[in-house]
Amino acid sequence: MKVSLEKSRIYASKGVSRSTKESLEQLTQIKFTDRLDKCLGFKMKYGRTTKEDFLDIYDRVASKLASWKGRLLNKPGRVTLAKVVLTSLPSYSMQIQWFPQYACDTLDKGVRNFIWPRLYFR
Amino acid sequence: MNDHAMHIVRWNKIIQPRNKGGLGIRTARLQNTALLGKLVWSLLQSKNKLWVSLLEDKYLKEGKLFLDKKAVGSSTWKAITKTLSILEDGFQFKIGDGETNIWFQPWILKQPLCDLIQDISPTDICLKIKDLWNHERCIIESLHTTFPSTITQAIQNLNLCIIPSIEDTWIWNGNLNGEYSTRSGYHWLLSRHEVEISQDTWSWIWKLPVAASVQFFIWQTCHRSIPVKAVLAHKGVNVSSDCPFCHNEDETILHCLFHCSRSVAVWQGCGFPNPNSLCIGVDVDNIDRVIHKM
Numbered sequence: 001m002k003v004s005l006e007k008s009r010i011y012a013s014k015g016v017s018r019s020t021k022e023s024l025e026q027l028t029q030i031k032f033t034d035r036l037d038k039c040l041g042f043k044m045k046y047g048r049t050t051k052e053d054f055l056d057i058y059d060r061v062a063s064k065l066a067s068w069k070g071r072l073l074n075k076p077g078r079v080t081l082a083k084v085v086l087t088s089l090p091s092y093s094m095q096i097q098w099f100p101q102y103a104c105d106t107l108d109k110g111v112r113n114f115i116w117p118r119l120y121f122r
Numbered sequence: 123m124n125d126h127a128m129h130i131v132r133w134n135k136i137i138q139p140r141n142k143g144g145l146g147i148r149t150a151r152l153q154n155t156a157l158l159g160k161l162v163w164s165l166l167q168s169k170n171k172l173w174v175s176l177l178e179d180k181y182l183k184e185g186k187l188f189l190d191k192k193a194v195g196s197s198t199w200k201a202i203t204k205t206l207s208i209l210e211d212g213f214q215f216k217i218g219d220g221e222t223n224i225w226f227q228p229w230i231l232k233q234p235l236c237d238l239i240q241d242i243s244p245t246d247i248c249l250k251i252k253d254l255w256n257h258e259r260c261i262i263e264s265l266h267t268t269f270p271s272t273i274t275q276a277i278q279n280l281n282l283c284i285i286p287s288i289e290d291t292w293i294w295n296g297n298l299n300g301e302y303s304t305r306s307g308y309h310w311l312l313s314r315h316e317v318e319i320s321q322d323t324w325s326w327i328w329k330l331p332v333a334a335s336v337q338f339f340i341w342q343t344c345h346r347s348i349p350v351k352a353v354l355a356h357k358g359v360n361v362s363s364d365c366p367f368c369h370n371e372d373e374t375i376l377h378c379l380f381h382c383s384r385s386v387a388v389w390q391g392c393g394f395p396n397p398n399s400l401c402i403g404v405d406v407d408n409i410d411r412v413i414h415k416m
Binding site: 001074075076077079082083087090091094095096097098099101103104105107108111112115116 | 128129130133136145146147148149150151153154157158160161172197198200201204205334335337338
């Protein structure tokens with residue numbers, strides 16, 4: 001396995017002193033960073049996961065649906081789209097995180113509302 | 123009713139597989155758990171993954187995954203322990219060469235034996251499963267440690283067959299080949315959540331040689347959930363349930379599709395026989411059979 005030192009970053013918790021950081025930087029040739037960014041589209045996170053992290057996932061799903069002009073599709077088309085987009089988009093983060101119940105409920109609700117749009121009462 | 127659309131088929135029905143009357147949509151909770159199951163499976167299985175050895179060194183002593191259910195650690199580790207507690211009934215310990223220590227794995231009961239027995243004699247601490255048998259005779263009663271009778275019985279009843287060429291291993295019950303996959307994990311979880319056990323009487327819809335939207339309509343009809351006025355009124359929408367064409371009867375599903383003079387005319391215009399001859403004595407409960415017949 002090869003690690004690209006240039007692309008790697010170290011994130012230190014609060015208590016680590018500056019001199020330790022510097023010596024570690026020299027030793028490993030990897031730079032320190034103060035915030036972890038996205039890696040492969042997945043947010044790297046240090047510490048407690050918050051509600052915002054999961055809402056972020058939901059927002060991405062919602063924006064995907066809006067851009068797909070789902071309203072132009074018929075119902076089976078929307079079902080297929082919901083299956084593909086809504087259940088595959090979050091699956092990357094679902095592989096390593098336990099989604100809290102509200103996050104699951106929000107996602108399911110998104111699927112439901114997408115399948116049954118407001119057509120009957122227009 | 124303005125900012126809410128009507129969800130005319132219940133969510134619990136939709137999430138069933140397509141051959142059981144649903145649309146095969148996966149729910150987030152079960153999908154999440156099934157995906158995390160892959161991590162649990164890797165932890166139980168392979169020793170040569172880098173992240174597995176990292177987590178083992180950090181959180182597990184002697185590979186006792188089932189002992190450490192305390193959720194302390196990173197969010198991923200917490201997710202793994204939580205998933206394990208949900209999936210553990212689906213995993214089964216398969217004895218091969220019997221080289222596993224008897225105390226730390228739940229190989230005979232759902233719990234590891236060291237959880238159940240307080241006084242383990244120091245001479246027995248290194249016992250392996252294969253050591254419990256001497257020439258096909260169970261020697262558990264001659265050990266220094268006293269086992270509760272339930273455990274002794276369970277072990278004596280075990281039809282053990284040591285296969286020296288295969289290592290002791292975990293197998294996943296949800297899949298025929300014993301390997302965990304997200305798909306089998308999901309279906310295993312879903313079968314435990316099944317609200318109503320329905321038979322495979324739905325595949326025929328999806329095999330009909332008609333457009334997908336027609337299949338969908340038939341699916342909805344078989345759930346008695348097309349938005350005819352009687353159904354809408356039943357669901358609390360403020361409409362009169364009169365048929366808008368003949369004004370004689372309520373617009374039920376049967377009336378709308380078959381009985382109304384207008385629908386009969388449509389059927390016959392398309393070259394079908396009068397649908398009323400097909401559905402004598404039919405009520406809304408076996409409407410799927412009528413459609414099937416056509």
